[in-house]
Amino acid sequence: MGEYSKALLSDERSLEIKKIAVPQNHPELAASYNNIGMVYDKMGEYSKALSLYERSLEIRKIAFPPNHPDLAV
Numbered sequence: 001m002g003e004y005s006k007a008l009l010s011d012e013r014s015l016e017i018k019k020i021a022v023p024q025n026h027p028e029l030a031a032s033y034n035n036i037g038m039v040y041d042k043m044g045e046y047s048k049a050l051s052l053y054e055r056s057l058e059i060r061k062i063a064f065p066p067n068h069p070d071l072a073v
Contacts, residue, residue, distance in 0.1 A: 004043045011036045027070070030059035 015032040022028050037052030060070050 004039050008036065008039045008043075011039060025059050025062045027060065027063045030056040030063065030070075033059070 011032060015029070015036065018026070018028050018032055033052045033056040037049045037056065040046075040049035040052065057071075060068075064070055
């Protein structure tokens with residue numbers, strides 16, 4: 001438990017692959033940004049986490065209709 005640096009490395013690698021494989025506003029990218037944000041959140045780096053959560057939400061707002069469950073508050 002608590003191996004955040006390994007999780008961060010893995011999630012960042014995944015994001016880089018997805019950036020090549022899918023369009024720039026694909027929901028898979030939103031999921032990756034959210035995952036990285038969660039790691040930073042657990043590490044106590046809240047400003048980094050917030051920035052990534054916001055990027056994830058921006059993508060989801062483009063990718064999904066307004067009533068989609070991924071946009072629920």
